[in-house]
Amino acid sequence: MRRLAAFLLVLPLPLAAQAGGEGQAAPTGGAAMAVVPAGSYTPLYAMEEGQVRVASFRMDRYPVTRGEFAAFVAAQPRWRRAAVPPVFAAGRYLGDWRSDLDPGGDLRAPVTGVSWFAARAYCGWAGKRLPTSDEWEFAARADETRSDASGDPAHSRRILELQNRRKRTPPAVGSIFRNRHGIHDMHGLVWEWVSDFNTVTAADDSRGGDRTDGALYCAAGADGATDREDYAAFLRYAFRSSLKGNSVSSALGFRCAADL
Amino acid sequence: MNPKKPTFLLLLMMATLLALGACAPSDPPTIEGEPAVTFAAAAGGENGAEECEHHAGHDDAGLPADEPAAFSVYHAASVWTDQDGERRPLDSLAGRIQVVGMVYTSCGDACPRMLVDMKRIEGELANGLQDRVGFVLVTLDPERDTPERLAEYAQGARLTGDRWTLLHGDPGDILELAALLGVQYRRLADGEFVHSNLLTVLDAEGQVVHRQVGLGADPTPTLDVIRALTD
Numbered sequence: 324m325r326r327l328a329a330f331l332l333v334l335p336l337p338l339a340a341q342a343g344g345e346g347q348a349a350p351t352g353g354a355a356m357a358v359v360p361a362g363s364y365t366p367l368y369a370m371e372e373g374q375v376r377v378a379s380f381r382m383d384r385y386p387v388t389r390g391e392f393a394a395f396v397a398a399q400p401r402w403r404r405a406a407v408p409p410v411f412a413a414g415r416y417l418g419d420w421r422s423d424l425d426p427g428g429d430l431r432a433p434v435t436g437v438s439w440f441a442a443r444a445y446c447g448w449a450g451k452r453l454p455t456s457d458e459w460e461f462a463a464r465a466d467e468t469r470s471d472a473s474g475d476p477a478h479s480r481r482i483l484e485l486q487n488r489r490k491r492t493p494p495a496v497g498s499i500f501r502n503r504h505g506i507h508d509m510h511g512l513v514w515e516w517v518s519d520f521n522t523v524t525a526a527d528d529s530r531g532g533d534r535t536d537g538a539l540y541c542a543a544g545a546d547g548a549t550d551r552e553d554y555a556a557f558l559r560y561a562f563r564s565s566l567k568g569n570s571v572s573s574a575l576g577f578r579c580a581a582d583l
Numbered sequence: 584m585n586p587k588k589p590t591f592l593l594l595l596m597m598a599t600l601l602a603l604g605a606c607a608p609s610d611p612p613t614i615e616g617e618p619a620v621t622f623a624a625a626a627g628g629e630n631g632a633e634e635c636e637h638h639a640g641h642d643d644a645g646l647p648a649d650e651p652a653a654f655s656v657y658h659a660a661s662v663w664t665d666q667d668g669e670r671r672p673l674d675s676l677a678g679r680i681q682v683v684g685m686v687y688t689s690c691g692d693a694c695p696r697m698l699v700d701m702k703r704i705e706g707e708l709a710n711g712l713q714d715r716v717g718f719v720l721v722t723l724d725p726e727r728d729t730p731e732r733l734a735e736y737a738q739g740a741r742l743t744g745d746r747w748t749l750l751h752g753d754p755g756d757i758l759e760l761a762a763l764l765g766v767q768y769r770r771l772a773d774g775e776f777v778h779s780n781l782l783t784v785l786d787a788e789g790q791v792v793h794r795q796v797g798l799g800a801d802p803t804p805t806l807d808v809i810r811a812l813t814d
Binding site for chain 1: 651653654655656658758759761762763765766767768769
């Protein structure tokens with residue numbers, strides 16, 4: 324009987340995912356991803372072209388958990404703590420794990436202490452990929468009811484509060500609000516890797532230029548903040564720009580995305 | 584220039600400090616990075632020249648003989664196509680010091696200057712050393728920089744002989760190599776690319792031992808590193 328009830332609970336999920344409606348997706352299987360409809364947005368850095376078009380894509384409803392990452396390293400020995408070369412993951416990679424294969428702690432908590440290379444390998448292993456920063460930021464503008472709450476000062480304050488209340492040891496995934504797309508934990512659980520963390524977000528327009536700092540870049544968009552109020556987004560861009568591909572942090576996890 | 588930009592940069596720099604420290608009181612994310620490398624910036628740059636002890640590869644004892652050194656970029660399993668149309672794994676560059684730049688050949692201004700910088704390094708190496716150093720241009724723009732286009736470019740810029748390698752690859756592999764080398768880039772809507780003007784020196788095992796930052800930078804520190812490696 325209990326098994327039947329579970330079955331009935333699970334059954335409507337793919338439909339719910341399509342419609343962005345209610346559902347209690349487990350972080351495995353197709354229903355573990357939500358569809359984010361296409362749209363345009365202006366990233367924090369204003370590019371010459373202004374708005375950026377984001378094609379519709381699928382995104383994990385939850386960050387990847389310790390339990391899920393344990394299954395990955397069990398299947399992929401080269402990503403175990405003892406085996407991974409430091410060029411791919413700095414020394415404290417999975418530093419809070421009990422052993423190479425045993426995460427210990429709450430298996431439902433988001434995995435942290437993973438490098439970009441490892442996060443990327445995980446998503447590839449799962450048949451997915453990391454989201455781009457545009458995809459991540461586009462999806463992260465949503466609150467429970469609006470797909471874009473970013474212009475609302477109350478929303479910005481809420482995001483900052485969530486950020487400030489962040490726990491040193493993150494609780495289980497699903498503990499932060501579920502947004503209109505059906506995606507949880509975008510704010511205040513962990514920072515998250517994106518595929519293009521090493522994108523250029525601040526640069527001089529030096530294509531014809533002879534400015535001193537122009538020497539750093541071949542060509543550039545005219546960058547500037549489009550929304551000064553969005554301080555939380557500033558923090559995310561700044562944090563990403565401070566990372567190397569092999570960086571690890573106890574506050575940095577990831578989730579995967581996929582094309583439709 | 585966008586007048587808003589200095590403010591943006593300032594905020595971004597402040598935000599970086601905050602993000603790394605004070606602003607995440609519940610859990611300041613401590614980040615571990617990569618091994619120290621020598622680092623030279625163009626004169627006038629903010630970065631200044633910073634010499635660090637090179638200690639990459641100190642803990643690779645006990646690895647199988649065919650395993651790359653701990654900090655070798657040749658751990659990447661990517662496979663590329665060179666200007667001769669040959670398929671070659673990244674680690675086919677091993678065995679030689681390599682000076683690597685990531686560029687795109689339709690770049691109007693800065694990329695030819697990066698090439699000038701590379702040729703200057705090549706020119707200043709004594710004849711005996713030139714054969715021990717390779718020069719690699721990796722395209723950021725695989726759509727337009729086909730292997731054929733790279734061959735034309737090499738011809739036009741007289742990048743001949745086996746000293747020069749021009750590589751075309753998959754976007755994901757380009758992104759991975761950029762992350763390994765610390766190259767930042769972004770494709771703009773008009774098809775141009777913003778990218779770091781960064782030359783990386785890899786030792787024969789593929790470890791990043793030096794970075795030359797900026798166009799027209801003094802090549803002396805780079806040359807010193809190469810000469811030290813070939814002593």
